[in-house]
Amino acid sequence: xxxxxxxxxxxxxxxxxxxxxFGTGFTDALAGVDTDLPDGVDGQDLALYCQMxxxxxxVQAQRLTEWVTDAPELExxxxxxxxxxxxxxxxxxxxxxxxxxxxxxxxxxxxxxxxDPAEFRNVRLAAAPRGDFARAVVTLLVLSxxxxxxxxxxxxxxxxxxxxxxxxxxxxxxxxxxxAASWAVxxxxxxxxxxxxxxxxxxxxxxxxxELFACHPVEARLAGQGVAVDPAQVREEVHGVLAQVLAEARxxxxxxxxxxxxxxxxxxxxxxxAPLVEEMQKVAREHPGATW
Amino acid sequence: xxxxxxxPDSAHQAHFDAAIAxxxxxxxxxxxxxxxxxxxxRQVSQHAHSEIIGMQPEGDWIASAPxxxxxxxxxxxxxxxxxxxxYLYAAAETLGVDRADLTQRxxxxxxxxxxxxxxxxxTFADVGVIGWLVDGAAICNQVxxxxxxxxxxxxxxxxxxxxxxxxQRQGYELLMRMMEGTEGQRAMVQDxxxxxxxxxxxxxxxxxxESPNTARSMAWGxxxxxxxxxxxxxxxxxxxxxxxxxxxxPDPELVWNDERGHYDxxxxxxxxxxxxxxxxxxxxxxxxxxxxxxxxxxAWVREAAAAHARKHNTEEAAV
Numbered sequence: 001x002x003x004x005x006x007x008x009x010x011x012x013x014x015x016x017x018x019x020x021x022f023g024t025g026f027t028d029a030l031a032g033v034d035t036d037l038p039d040g041v042d043g044q045d046l047a048l049y050c051q052m053x054x055x056x057x058x059v060q061a062q063r064l065t066e067w068v069t070d071a072p073e074l075e076x077x078x079x080x081x082x083x084x085x086x087x088x089x090x091x092x093x094x095x096x097x098x099x100x101x102x103x104x105x106x107x108x109x110x111x112x113x114x115x116d117p118a119e120f121r122n123v124r125l126a127a128a129p130r131g132d133f134a135r136a137v138v139t140l141l142v143l144s145x146x147x148x149x150x151x152x153x154x155x156x157x158x159x160x161x162x163x164x165x166x167x168x169x170x171x172x173x174x175x176x177x178x179x180a181a182s183w184a185v186x187x188x189x190x191x192x193x194x195x196x197x198x199x200x201x202x203x204x205x206x207x208x209x210x211e212l213f214a215c216h217p218v219e220a221r222l223a224g225q226g227v228a229v230d231p232a233q234v235r236e237e238v239h240g241v242l243a244q245v246l247a248e249a250r251x252x253x254x255x256x257x258x259x260x261x262x263x264x265x266x267x268x269x270x271x272x273x274a275p276l277v278e279e280m281q282k283v284a285r286e287h288p289g290a291t292w
Numbered sequence: 293x294x295x296x297x298x299x300p301d302s303a304h305q306a307h308f309d310a311a312i313a314x315x316x317x318x319x320x321x322x323x324x325x326x327x328x329x330x331x332x333x334r335q336v337s338q339h340a341h342s343e344i345i346g347m348q349p350e351g352d353w354i355a356s357a358p359x360x361x362x363x364x365x366x367x368x369x370x371x372x373x374x375x376x377x378x379y380l381y382a383a384a385e386t387l388g389v390d391r392a393d394l395t396q397r398x399x400x401x402x403x404x405x406x407x408x409x410x411x412x413x414x415t416f417a418d419v420g421v422i423g424w425l426v427d428g429a430a431i432c433n434q435v436x437x438x439x440x441x442x443x444x445x446x447x448x449x450x451x452x453x454x455x456x457x458x459x460q461r462q463g464y465e466l467l468m469r470m471m472e473g474t475e476g477q478r479a480m481v482q483d484x485x486x487x488x489x490x491x492x493x494x495x496x497x498x499x500x501x502e503s504p505n506t507a508r509s510m511a512w513g514x515x516x517x518x519x520x521x522x523x524x525x526x527x528x529x530x531x532x533x534x535x536x537x538x539x540x541x542p543d544p545e546l547v548w549n550d551e552r553g554h555y556d557x558x559x560x561x562x563x564x565x566x567x568x569x570x571x572x573x574x575x576x577x578x579x580x581x582x583x584x585x586x587x588x589x590x591a592w593v594r595e596a597a598a599a600h601a602r603k604h605n606t607e608e609a610a611v
Contacts (some may be wrong), residue, residue: 062355065367069351069582072590074344074374088364109359124322133593189603190596282360283416291473292359292466
């Protein structure tokens with residue numbers, strides 16, 4: 001893959017190894033990977049789990065792209081766009097896998113564009129209003145830390161597709177977390193004003209963090225079969241990461257995570273999700289039967 | 293400096309002239325006439341600003357791109373444009389100007405950018421047409437700049453042109469797909485072509501007899517072709533592509549001229565061009581207001597980063 005030119009990388013042939021076929025270049029998202037369901041795994045469960053992980057990425061990416069043409073520096077426009085691009089790549093593979101697992105054969109776009117907001121399975125924090133740059137940094141720090149911890153374990157999943165997606169994504173997520181952490185430190189240990197903004201952002205984001213570690217029954221069943229990761233297992237690790245970053249940023253905390261309560265994973269979302277989804281879907285829905 | 297400070301201006305000038313005559317590159321540490329430096333600062337910074345403002349008309353469609361593949365392509369393209377802006381600001385900085393100052397000049401409306409970006413993008417078909425026509429015109433303009441006499445600009449253009457050609461191909465591919473789609477999609481494509489054709493032709497600048505700076509820029513090797521030469525090249529390149537796509541270019545005078553070996557074509561509305569350049573285009577105020585708002589809203593973030601760096605440097609120095 002061309003490291004110095006993202007576009008070359010996107011359009012290159014990948015030699016049939018779909019583990020590397022992230023981004024925009026591929027047409028068959030899962031070519032080359034064994035797509036049979038692992039023995040004993042319920043396809044509906046797996047499909048729902050793929051939607052949970054896929055929707056987290058898709059919705060977070062949709063929110064992040066709001067920074068394009070609106071960031072404090074050009075370097076930040078590029079970085080946030082790059083992170084969103086990684087997440088879209090992850091979402092595409094996960095949603096395509098959902099369509100295989102549930103037996104409907106739906107493609108990634110069928111899930112992204114033709115489900116209603118209540119059918120989305122993302123955690124609420126992914127959809128939370130973007131707020132200011134400090135809020136974006138804190139949100140990204142929390143989401144990328146949790147996702148990295150889950151995906152590092154998911155790379156050993158019995159489902160070869162999830163394992164392939166996770167193995168590639170951990171490198172991306174490590175960068176997302178490093179990027180957010182570096183800004184958390186600059187803003188926390190920058191000016192009095194930026195420190196205040198970070199405190200406010202942490203106060204806004206923190207109530208939404210408990211949900212990240214709530215284990216849905218589908219996650220519990222699949223984790224028991226070696227397919228999924230129980231998010232409760234990464235809670236302490238993620239807390240440790242955040243504590244380390246906030247200490248470096250000379251900010252207090254963090255306090256304990258709130259109680260792990262299911263919400264978005266069961267389709268119960270805040271008011272902010274519907275307009276986000278509506279904007280994403282509007283052109284596709286205005287042109288049923290169209291090809292893009 | 294490759295020539296001694298004490299040498300009289302005439303010796304510097306002779307050295308510079310010899311380099312230009314031999315088609316050698318001028319590098320930042322070489323002596324250069326003040327007019328050459330100023331012309332380049334103007335051209336390179338306007339080019340950088342164009343990349344940055346050019347993110348807006350297409351960026352407006354990232355949120356609503358109708359497939360995830362198109363969303364990723366568009367996002368990557370807009371990200372590339374930010375990258376092009378950065379290379380070009382870096383090239384401008386080798387001429388002794390400061391990026392922050394150039395940005396301030398842009399948001400204050402004291403420096404221009406390509407007028408094409410003052411037209412609105414009204415439908416998703418505009419994303420494809422901007423890729424095909426606007427990036428196509430940009431490539432015609434920019435490929436000769438890879439041989440610009442100023443080294444940093446020429447080198448930046450090599451990389452930029454490679455990426456622009458991806459953008460053009462992807463824009464054209466989107467249009468091909470849309471033309472294979474529904475009647476509504478085909479109508480969208482034709483409508484977008486109708487709106488962008490003339491502004492694309494204007495991207496090459498005024499006709500040669502009204503372009504006061506062209507002769508000097510060509511003598512200095514900053515420009516390699518006249519505006520009209522490049523416009524002709526673009527038309528010749530684009531007409532067969534339009535035929536293949538199945539769209540009509542909105543120019544009744546467009547016809548192949550066997551004698552010339554080129555297409556004849558009508559004149560763009562140069563009054564409209566002057567209006568848009570002078571700030572009265574459909575989106576001039578909106579484009580600058582958005583860039584200015586982002587810049588001002590982000591000031592505290594840049595200040596925090598600078599404050600952190602100062603503390604960090606002081607702490608390191610104290611160790």
